[in-house]
Amino acid sequence: MTQSSDADVGSLPLYPMRLAIELEIPSDIQYIEQVVELVTRQCEQLSFTARHCALNVPVALTEALSNAILRGNGENTDKHVRLRAHVDHDSLVMEVADEGAGFDLEDCTIDPTTGENIDREDGRGLFLMRRLMDRVERFTDHGNVVRLTLRRE
């Protein structure tokens, strides 16, 4: 077995690389799985942990996209949802923007684990996003934006 040479770029670790994704989808929940797969695949290639790639990223991003499509844009397919994802050596940052009026993150997050909420069908989306990401922020920037940040372990 030979040692890899400088020319053997295929064996270089992708860890130090930076990657940016920007895409826009119509407000249709059927797009979510494809978008999530695209981002998760990049995280796998850039050496995020298996747990991050199988749980934290797909679930949190699915929640953000479905909130944007269903609540932000009211499933109006004339309206769009924009995703910007940025991966570097330190973290993954995903910004999901919709055309809605926005919401108060604190007011809208409920604790679904309490006795009175545990058998509710809804109300776990924001809770999961906040438990699975290191940081969740909401702000206005040409629309309503939710920013999810996940640091590498």
Next chain:
Amino acid sequence: MSFAIKKQGEIVVVDVEGQLIVGNRQELKQKVLDELEKGEKRFLIDFSQTGYIDSSGLGVLVSLSKKIREQGGELRLANLNDDLKTLFELTKLDTLFQIADTRERALESF
């Protein structure tokens, strides 16, 4: 992603293949409700071929659990991988459902 339903004795077994998320949760709900309407009482949902589940998917499981109980039936879950177990623990839904490590154990538990 799809849902395969088959009968194993008196138990309706549903395999969730792929994700259980906002885009397909209604399909699972309707398939199980159709069986419930036919008079089936015992349900096992097997997650051995499942990727991830979002809050909508969890919500459907909660809803189905209630509807099945209301009809005097029982619902069991089986084969959650470590990531899915974490999801159930985070939301404390592991306290709401009867969850078995294997399909066989779940079938025996009815």
